[in-house]
């Protein structure tokens with residue numbers, strides 16, 4: 001089909017006789033790699049230069065068999081007959097006297113003589129001057145890179161090597177195209193287009209994308225709000241289910257107890273068979289006369305009675321259940337919270353702990369303990385070492401030179417291993433501004449509570465924290481960022497604390513949690529912490545200038561002097577007693593902790609017992625407790641010389657009753673045995689947390 005125009009131009013036999021044989025094609029191909037011109041065939045040497053040796057010309061061979069029986073051994077056939085211009089659609093290199101077909105996509109028509117340049121267009125070869133030869137067809141292999149002219153030009157397509165057609169409108173044709181390519185965007189292709197004009201199409205696409213993004217950005221709040229509502233509903237439902245199952249468990253336990261009690265009563269009264277005979281429903285009567293039958297009947301009677309009692313109890317419970325359905329969510333949560341298991345306890349004790357960097361001592365001879373179930377306030381002048389003290393409690397002591405011991409539940413070990421049950425509320429916010437209050441707490445709970453805990457239990461914890469921190473009103477409000485105003489600073493602070501509370505810590509450490517809060521909010525926060533402490537949590541907070549009321553809400557007080565020395569560590573209720581023993585009396589209308597800090601700083605002047613001055617307060621505390629006096633304080637010891645007075649100061653260590661001491665020992669012992677459980681809280685891994693983050 002493709003050769004049809006050539007057959008019209010040349011008879012089939014002649015065409016075959018002029019076609020290159022394998023040896024000639026090899027000769028041509030071997031010349032393609034080299035920079036020199038085509039290798040000359042044996043028909044074109046200096047003795048015989050047939051007209052077919054010219055560019056665009058070819059001759060026939062008489063050896064027609066060699067075409068069919070072409071092998072590498074066969075030499076280039078002799079060609080000197082019927083030399084003529086190369087056929088259109090073929091190319092005839094100079095030095096070879098045969099024709100080769102142009103590749104598909106090429107356009108190889110007959111050349112025309114350009115009288116100005118005397119070259120054959122479009123091939124740029126010259127015919128021998130003075131000969132009567134004309135232009136033939138192409139003279140070179142047409143490839144798309146080196147022979148542009150020979151290849152079908154851009155904007156056209158060449159279905160055959162002798163046909164060149166314009167590319168129609170709505171289509172585009174690249175260089176060497178054998179057909180048209182339809183444009184995706186019809187208006188983007190004019191006639192003879194080389195490529196699809198997609199700039200307009202791209203522009204429209206970008207505009208559409210921007211509009212979609214703007215829509216998403218503007219409506220994201222609504223989406224988030226709707227989602228938050230749905231999630232909140234599901235959480236409430238989970239809380240309800242958890243409460244129901246807790247009540248059911250309780251009910252079952254109660255019913256069992258009732259049945260057992262009743263059974264006991266029945267057996268006790270079985271010695272008086274006449275009572276059974278007159279049982280209330282009158283259905284069953286004991287047979288007084290017959291021994292064995294009477295025993296069996298009595299058993300049956302007892303069982304029937306037992307079930308009757310149990311069913312009546314279940315009926316009562318059903319009535320209670322109806323009442324419960326009218327309960328508020330807070331009621332449900334507090335009821336379910338009653339059934340929660342107790343948290344493990346952590347006691348942190350220090351023994352002559354000294355932390356230093358280089359020669360600078362940041363904490364010195366710190367001895368004391370932070371007990372579970374108590375709230376400790378850490379106070380002291382700026383730079384005294386409060387944050388360093390918290391770091392020591394948290395076990396973040398790398399980088400410091402450390403002397404002394406930190407004991408957890410009476411055992412020395414790394415605090416880091418307890419990190420899954422230690423909550424730390426830093427001074428700066430750790431909230432996600434783009435989430436609501438509830439989402440923030442939920443995210444923290446999901447990531448940090450045990451993987452094995454059910455969703456319902458997690459929801460209960462969340463609800464309890466929300467209730468305890470008074471966040472109910474703002475639970476669905478966005479926390480907010482610098483650009484987008486959200487909840488108030490005080491509320492934000494409470495959310496910060498809540499984020500740590502939801503992970504149910506055993507040790508909760510807070511760095512200035514009440515800074516920036518008004519008195520009412522501070523007290524509410526302290527009440528929430530007290531509630532935590534009542535669950536056995538060890539709470540420890542650095543605090544600045546608390547009101548007297550707030551200060552009295554703490555159990556213990558650690559007063560740090562400059563240099564990281566302890567000036568007092570004991571119950572809040574004993575602090576005034578201790579200092580007054582040293583001759584430091586708090587004036588009227590002065591807040592005791594502020595006054596003691598002023599004394600330490602030398603701002604407030606006071607006359608102390610003996611020769612002591614405020615700078616001796618840490619030493620006095622050491623002496624009071626009978627701790628070893630460090631080397632660098634020995635000099636001060638000589639100065640004050642008031643040992644006698646010191647030992648007359650009332651004991652400030654909390655006097656535990658013998659029962660309390662036994663209980664305390666027992667609980668610590670229990671904790672030590674629980675140690676592995678404490679360390680084994682399996683929280684979701686990083687990938688799971690990231691999944692929660694994406695799905696929050």
Ligand SMILES: Nc1ncnc2c1ncn2[C@@H]1O[C@H](COP(=O)(O)OP(=O)(O)OP(=O)(O)O)[C@@H](O)[C@H]1O
Pocket residue numbers: 357362380381382383384385386387388389
């Ligand atoms: N990594 C450190 N390198 C050198 N000095 C340090 C380092 N950390 C703390 N200090 C120094 O230790 C002292 C106590 O610092 P710390 O931050 O514990 O005080 P603070 O009581 O928390 O102070 P503030 O109430 O102002 O926050 C300061 O003098 C401080 O400069």
